[in-house]
Amino acid sequence: MSPTLSRRDLLRLAGAAATASAAVPVLTACAGAPPAPSAGGGEPGTFTVYWNAGHDYQAYRKVVAEFEQANKVKVNLQKYQWPDLRTRLLADFASGTVPDLVEEPGGWVQEFAISGNARSLQDFVDRDGEAMGFPADWQPVTVERNSYQGKVYGVQLHLTCNTLLYNKAMLREAGVEVPSTWEEFLAAARKLTKDGVYGVALNQDYTYLWPWMVQAGVTPYEPGSGAIMEPRAAAVEALQFQADLIHKHKVAPVPVSSTDYSGPQKLFSARRAAMILTGPWDLDPIRKTSPDLELGVAPPLKHRTRATQAAGVSMFVPAKAARPELSWDFIKRVTALEVEQAATKETGMLMPRKSWSDLPEVQSDPDIKVFADALPTAQDSSQQVRLTGQLGKWEEQLKVMYQQVLIQNQPAAEALDAFARSAEGYLK
Amino acid sequence: MRKALLHITLGLAALVTVVPLLYMVSLSLQTEAETLAADAVLVPDSPQWGNYAELFTRAPFGDFIVNSLVVAGVITLAHLVFDPLVGYVFAKFRFPLRNTLFVALLATLMVPFFVRMIPLYVLMANLGWLNTYQGLITPFLMDAFGIFLMRQFIQPIPDDLINAARIDGASELRIYRSVILPQTRPALAVLALFTFVFQWNEFLWPLVATTTPEMRTIPVGLTLFNQEYFTLWHLTAAGSVILFVPTAVLFVLTQRYFVRGIALTGLK
Amino acid sequence: MRPRTLQGRYARTAYLFLLPAILFFGAFFYLPIGNVVATSFRTGPQADRWTGLGNYAEALGDPAVRHSFLVTVAFAVLVVIGSIVLGLALAMALDQPLRGRVVFRVLLLVPYLTSVAIVGLLWRNILDPELGVLNRVLGALGLPEQQWLNTAPLLTIAGVTLWQSVGYTMVLFLAGLQGIPETYHEAARIDGADAWRRFWRITLPLLAPTTLFVSVMAVISGLQAFGQAYIITNGGPGDATDLSVFHIFNVAFRTRDFGYSSAQSVLLLVVIVAFTLVQLRAGRRGEVTY
Numbered sequence: 001m002s003p004t005l006s007r008r009d010l011l012r013l014a015g016a017a018a019t020a021s022a023a024v025p026v027l028t029a030c031a032g033a034p035p036a037p038s039a040g041g042g043e044p045g046t047f048t049v050y051w052n053a054g055h056d057y058q059a060y061r062k063v064v065a066e067f068e069q070a071n072k073v074k075v076n077l078q079k080y081q082w083p084d085l086r087t088r089l090l091a092d093f094a095s096g097t098v099p100d101l102v103e104e105p106g107g108w109v110q111e112f113a114i115s116g117n118a119r120s121l122q123d124f125v126d127r128d129g130e131a132m133g134f135p136a137d138w139q140p141v142t143v144e145r146n147s148y149q150g151k152v153y154g155v156q157l158h159l160t161c162n163t164l165l166y167n168k169a170m171l172r173e174a175g176v177e178v179p180s181t182w183e184e185f186l187a188a189a190r191k192l193t194k195d196g197v198y199g200v201a202l203n204q205d206y207t208y209l210w211p212w213m214v215q216a217g218v219t220p221y222e223p224g225s226g227a228i229m230e231p232r233a234a235a236v237e238a239l240q241f242q243a244d245l246i247h248k249h250k251v252a253p254v255p256v257s258s259t260d261y262s263g264p265q266k267l268f269s270a271r272r273a274a275m276i277l278t279g280p281w282d283l284d285p286i287r288k289t290s291p292d293l294e295l296g297v298a299p300p301l302k303h304r305t306r307a308t309q310a311a312g313v314s315m316f317v318p319a320k321a322a323r324p325e326l327s328w329d330f331i332k333r334v335t336a337l338e339v340e341q342a343a344t345k346e347t348g349m350l351m352p353r354k355s356w357s358d359l360p361e362v363q364s365d366p367d368i369k370v371f372a373d374a375l376p377t378a379q380d381s382s383q384q385v386r387l388t389g390q391l392g393k394w395e396e397q398l399k400v401m402y403q404q405v406l407i408q409n410q411p412a413a414e415a416l417d418a419f420a421r422s423a424e425g426y427l428k
Numbered sequence: 429m430r431k432a433l434l435h436i437t438l439g440l441a442a443l444v445t446v447v448p449l450l451y452m453v454s455l456s457l458q459t460e461a462e463t464l465a466a467d468a469v470l471v472p473d474s475p476q477w478g479n480y481a482e483l484f485t486r487a488p489f490g491d492f493i494v495n496s497l498v499v500a501g502v503i504t505l506a507h508l509v510f511d512p513l514v515g516y517v518f519a520k521f522r523f524p525l526r527n528t529l530f531v532a533l534l535a536t537l538m539v540p541f542f543v544r545m546i547p548l549y550v551l552m553a554n555l556g557w558l559n560t561y562q563g564l565i566t567p568f569l570m571d572a573f574g575i576f577l578m579r580q581f582i583q584p585i586p587d588d589l590i591n592a593a594r595i596d597g598a599s600e601l602r603i604y605r606s607v608i609l610p611q612t613r614p615a616l617a618v619l620a621l622f623t624f625v626f627q628w629n630e631f632l633w634p635l636v637a638t639t640t641p642e643m644r645t646i647p648v649g650l651t652l653f654n655q656e657y658f659t660l661w662h663l664t665a666a667g668s669v670i671l672f673v674p675t676a677v678l679f680v681l682t683q684r685y686f687v688r689g690i691a692l693t694g695l696k
Numbered sequence: 697m698r699p700r701t702l703q704g705r706y707a708r709t710a711y712l713f714l715l716p717a718i719l720f721f722g723a724f725f726y727l728p729i730g731n732v733v734a735t736s737f738r739t740g741p742q743a744d745r746w747t748g749l750g751n752y753a754e755a756l757g758d759p760a761v762r763h764s765f766l767v768t769v770a771f772a773v774l775v776v777i778g779s780i781v782l783g784l785a786l787a788m789a790l791d792q793p794l795r796g797r798v799v800f801r802v803l804l805l806v807p808y809l810t811s812v813a814i815v816g817l818l819w820r821n822i823l824d825p826e827l828g829v830l831n832r833v834l835g836a837l838g839l840p841e842q843q844w845l846n847t848a849p850l851l852t853i854a855g856v857t858l859w860q861s862v863g864y865t866m867v868l869f870l871a872g873l874q875g876i877p878e879t880y881h882e883a884a885r886i887d888g889a890d891a892w893r894r895f896w897r898i899t900l901p902l903l904a905p906t907t908l909f910v911s912v913m914a915v916i917s918g919l920q921a922f923g924q925a926y927i928i929t930n931g932g933p934g935d936a937t938d939l940s941v942f943h944i945f946n947v948a949f950r951t952r953d954f955g956y957s958s959a960q961s962v963l964l965l966v967v968i969v970a971f972t973l974v975q976l977r978a979g980r981r982g983e984v985t986y
């Protein structure tokens with residue numbers, strides 16, 4: 001631990017410097033380098049897991065303890081925020097010292113399957129799938145978004161979707177029925193908007209665009225024909241509808257660009273917004289900050305169809321992980337129905353197993369039940385783009401376009417056309 | 429009259445710099461519900477000193493503090509040894525390639541750290557230095573900022589002082605230690621302060637170079653108090669207040685070197 | 697004129713003193729930078745396909761790259777000028793005997809002691825148009841509420857940066873003012889020069905090494921600003937605060953195009969080196985030795 005260098009250290013430094021300089025560029029060199037003896041830089045008896053800092057549930061701690069007992073290893077649960085986890089992981093991929101298991105926020109599984117950094121789990125699925133109910137007991141969208149070229153690369157851990165949250169008291173006082181369609185939603189928002197209270201609050205983050213798009217029947221990208229955001233008129237309508245809520249009807253505040261998603265939830269908790277469109281992650285903070293707020297949860301809105309966007313986290317095993325057998329054992333344990341049940345009981349999180357929907361914890365909780373009923377209509381909105389390997393650019397430009405319309409009030413048609421033109425260039 | 433005006437202006441400026449930080453202190457003493465409340469709470473109902481204790485029960489916060497102190501402390505000492513020496517060479521010596529080397533040195537400041545991060549990480553992984561103090565410390569033993577700073581402050585020292593010492597037969601290292609260094613105390617104080625502050629708050633490298641919670645430094649450890657979709661503000665703010673204390677103490681200690689006259693005579 | 701042999705001896709001493717630095721910067725800076733340059737000629741998520749100057753050609757023609765560069769220059773100009781002028785003014789004020797000056801020094805430097813990330817989170821909270829403290833205070837004072845981050849995003853993050861960094865330039869100038877012997881001012885005062893003339897004729901020229909240092913460093917760090925966009929605005933609204941380094945970071949770690957991001961880093965490096973050389977040349981003319 002001494003910060004001063006011993007002579008041996010210096011020799012190793014010189015050696016490492018020589019290898020690093022010979023291996024230009026490092027990124028490629030290391031793709032071919034032999035895997036380091038100890039994963040994640042830990043001890044041989046250590047099993048390293050990268051986890052989201054917000055998902056350190058008691059239910060999972062129990063799984064970790066049982067896993068340690070059964071496999072005689074020590075679990076090093078490394079908790080990160082998503083952007084930090086990604087930075088860390090890309091550095092690991094470059095050096096070859098990878099963790100045994102990674103939780104990811106949705107979408108990375110296919111990305112890393114394409115780039116060769118994720119290990120196919122198909123051999124394990126073939127062997128154990130039937131016993132654990134995979135893929136039969138998983139919502140189909142969760143299997144599809146974690147597969148690549150017919151092989152499974154990841155297993156969904158949580159499955160979430162967006163729906164409508166509303167303040168029951170406010171709707172009652174304004175004499176407003178719970179809206180079900182876009183038209184009813186706009187009418188309700190208008191009636192609910194009064195001094196200091198907005199009818200609705202929209203999120204600054206572009207991913208909140210998708211529920212509207214799927215309700216309008218828009219396909220983000222059709223690989224066969226190369227069509228982008230078609231039918232275009234429906235896409236323009238969906239985008240302009242949101243902007244109009246803010247700038248034309250003035251029933252929603254102008255969102256602020258940020259790395260934070262909790263703006264609408266805070267306004268809702270503060271009784272400054274009567275309705276928000278969000279996922280189950282906002283239930284807990286609302287109940288905590290405003291325990292006496294009469295919270296209502298309604299199904300996703302309907303336009304051409306009633307649908308919503310699928311989201312939620314998965315797990316995958318890096319290609320160079322030293323003990324995939326153990327990693328798979330962890331996946332099996334943490335996705336068992338009893339664990340899903342315990343986690344839902346503890347946090348209200350939604351789960352990907354079909355049989356989870358039938359649990360008493362789900363059926364007897366009116367809020368969770370609404371979400372559970374919406375899950376089969378949940379769609380993955382970026383999968384086709386993801387499979388081209390161009391998702392990064394797509395999301396970057398989508399974010400800019402979404403905010404130009406919602407915050408800066410650019411006409412939706414113009415912004416969407418520019419976005420699609422640019423996307424045509426790199427999606428080939 | 430002039431003095432009064434000066435006082436008022438400075439007072440207003442100080443108000444602008446300090447009030448937002450007082451708000452952070454206020455946040456650190458609020459309940460979780462208060463931090464999330466719609467109308468921002470300025471003064472908590474009853475100060476929640478327990479937030480500070482909670483930091484230590486939720487995470488190995490004591491380890492974070494020790495790690496931060498060791499890493500930032502050792503790096504600062506290393507800078508005090510290396511930066512003035514190299515700065516002195518660039519300020520007072522004439523040698524082939526001097527200007528080229530100096531520009532090459534400055535160029536090291538012009539590449540954002542994350543651009544070098546992955547090659548550096550691979551180097552450290554090959555050395556087996558990930559998750560160790562030497563892995564956290566060695567890439568930062570000196571930097572062009574400190575060297576440039578010292579060069580600029582050593583430059584005005586009269587050459588005659590150096591030449592006189594040489595005529596007296598003093599060795600070059602002795603000249604540096606007993607003629608140059610004592611003249612640069614305000615600059616050394618600045619160097620120590622800025623180096624410590626910078627390293628104390630460093631985030632990216634400790635994030636990637638540590639692989640167990642016990643080796644994290646405070647800034648990296650603080651990210652544990654964010655949930656997936658929201659921040660536990662009361663804990664984050666409490667951690668930030670703790671993060672802030674050592675740098676503030678260091679400044680109070682070093683600022684006396686900025687009082688005119690003390691540097692050269694040692695007297696007020 | 698020193699004899700040749702003596703010159704040689706000094707050069708040897710110089711290189712002896714420089715040896716640790718040469719080894720250190722070679723291993724931890726030039727080796728990785730060499731890798732960055734090598735990566736900039738390659739493409740693909742593993743940066744394993746040779747593309748020659750392809751990334752550079754793409755970067756030069758990429759409107760998003762050009763836009764982020766212009767945003768960055770505007771940001772840097774605001775921050776560099778603001779921090780030098782304000783920092784020097786505060787240092788001059790606090791260099792005189794003044795009751796409570798130690799307290800003022802501490803209070804003015806306080807924001808610099810905190811990390812950019814925490815400052816960012818704090819201001820994001822304060823500036824929130826609906827729920828932030830600032831609009832609450834403005835409302836209480838009967839002033840109109842503002843949407844700082846939507847109407848003037850770049851100016852706002854420049855202001856936050858200035859808020860944090862002005863104490864830092866102040867300290868550097870304070871240290872620089874220590875190097876000016878009191879006798880110069882006395883002499884000028886006896887000659888009847890007023891405060892304004894003394895500032896232009898004595899303080900500023902003798903402060904030249906410090907000013908050069910402060911401005912070079914301010915330009916370098918201004919052009920490399922990152923945390924403000926990363927923490928506060930996420931580059932938005934739209935692309936209004938898409939600072940260069942933030943853009944390059946996203947290309948590397950979100951889009952995962954290390955080749956393209958390396959090429960953009962190299963271009964940024966070239967630009968900053970050019971700016972710095974100009975400053976050093978100008979500084980050499982302005983430097984006074986006494």
